[in-house]
Amino acid sequence: MTDTTYIRCGKLFPGVGDTVLENQTIVAEDGIITRVAPSKDIPKSADATEQDFSRNFVIPGMIDLHTHLAYGNAKTEEDIDLYSSLEFRAVRGVFFAHQVLSSGFTTIGAPGDSGMVSRAVRDAIDAGLFQGPRIAAAGPYITSRQGLTDWYPTWIGVPTTSIGRLVTNRDEAIEEIRKQVKEGVDTVKIAMDGILRRPNGELVAAFTLDETKAMVDEIHRLGKIAITHARGREATLYAGKAGVDLIFHASEIDDEGLEAVVANKCSICPTFTLLRNYVDFVEPQDPAFRERRNSVWRTEFESAVENLQKVKKAGVPMPIGTDSGFALTPFGEWHARELEIFVDYMGFTPIEALRAATSVGANLVRPSDRVGTLASGFQADVVALDGDPSKNISILLDRSKMKSVLKGGKVTPPAKREYDPGKVSDFTQVISSELYTRERVSKLGYRAPSMHH
Template identity: 30%
Template structure:
């Protein structure tokens, strides 16, 4: 479909991500923009417009994953992420990007790449129309201090403030949108624990100051309570995990709730406890390592964040063997079943808050006139059954930037040769 052709979705239930209940109506898309939204079918013009009768299906914004790793490739061989050839790795990243949009994810925030430029190359290829994928904020390798790498071969190292500044400058040079600090441990390593903290205040502040000076944001792998507080003291923008946040940290986070986002990556904890046995990590090993304790603590802390109005987004750490690509919407189920979100609240976290974290709150994450036409059409009601979004077959239409990735008329999906041409190197807003 040409982006110049107008498309009218009629006879649809519109979830506009304003907080209102869905309503029957129609949505007109002109070019890459939502031109009009009406609460009654039949009100908008049909002449010269492609009309899609939704037959009562559920129309909503595309989804956001706030903690994305294109370069995690469904493997249990974590060191293999470092030793894999860059050519093969690039192809697998392109497949990951396509899988995200195949499942209705039109916004993703990069949370580190296994090789320095993988994210940047894939983001640029998506923006150029060479490959299908979501709107993407690119990262480089996560930055750790000596002795703090979680996986060998995929980490950049920096010790002390000056080395932190240099690593941030490398991200700038490579064209990244973000910087990732690996501040705490991970129990599966066996010797680096989730309640550890490896950074100093001086190192963290040097990284955030340099990043912000150059227009990049900073995210942190911060499971421990102290790493969360250190992130907040020193200007980190996006906190990943926050499993062991304490009351002091909650107070600090609430004071910055209009500045900071949290993306807990909850499915990693759930799946490591329940789904890793086939890959040599049985539940008893996961529990002995501390994953059940961490999940229990994380649930308590995240419920308190919800009560305090802190912006918590779904998504995270998909692409390991027991958290494979394509299962992203499990996070929405966890928000409902474990954290006490209503299905509506979970969808708002995955749409409206997605526009916020992408720094495009007036363009992304809502079904509203003037917003970019990133839309998905669902056969079913995710407000009644949030797990519907895990079923690719139920996502019958996927539109990004006014173009169909999956056409609801015939179910076909766009291949790279069918994607629109765009100006080479057009950046995703940072």
């Protein structure tokens, strides 16, 4: 028997175009939209379930392309890579995925996690075992010596539980891509930034252009989405020339890189939220406070805004992503801040920002999901709001304004639950936070005990 749902909308932004429609009804059958029409043309039916949002503003379920389900809101790289078993990370990821869903994000990209954690969470949600967003899952980042995720000394290397997979030549890179595809990923992520800098401060790309092109070609040959982490100028240039589908960050993109991105129809996801949260929220006891005090994060943020305004002007698709999963970007908390930043700093109108979070991002997730637009043939993924985000985008960050979230026409129950980080993600064995020299102890107001009795 068909499960029919009528979703009554006071105002409706369908995810495409610039027009906000009024008094519309979405008809969904078994979670798929079959019709969108004026409410007066769709009378009540005894055979249909009604969701009455006739006093609300309705948008498509939003899409965050940069959410790391395996990170666990970690405070340290070691907690991301080392201290939790992959099995625990997967179970924990299910818990956090529900928090993402209840914040209005019904689809996410999980672009690089330990093992096949994101794929496991994706499959459990798809099977109906748990509630969570639709997930386009990647495996571990593919990295090189001195590449992002090759953090540890060479005598440790990249642990098998790390979010990265170290390859030392082109053949190993191609083999890793084939292995990940066999294991069921939707996307493959390349860590294009290295951690070395030239004397002028420029980041050195982790792979050469030829290596990058070979990897991207293989990803595409196998029918998967190619994504890269690339902050630096050189890494962004190589990613653009290789024709990747999605570049994260691109903070230092220059004119040559922009030309390559436009020519090869790449998308760029700036991921401003993590940077901005560093600027705004880091506390004196945080190691990152030194960088904030020295304006490192602010300088990168301001530079990224300036560079990426040119990207917007060139018409490059710019979906949203937040790097959620760190302690600075906890799951379910800051996903909508990227839209606010797009409006406040990048010159997007609220409607353009809503498109970035819906139909623009939909081009970089599983095609079979059919998300990001409220039209016939698409998923009935809906967010109903008390307030008008086309006038004030910031209401998306106010959970009290979120009337309801529907995935496939079904209401998602709230998932805001407290948990103990000491049992969930904070496992680094920190012995002390200070170096207790006699001078430091004196400044703290303590008197060193006498050694004589």
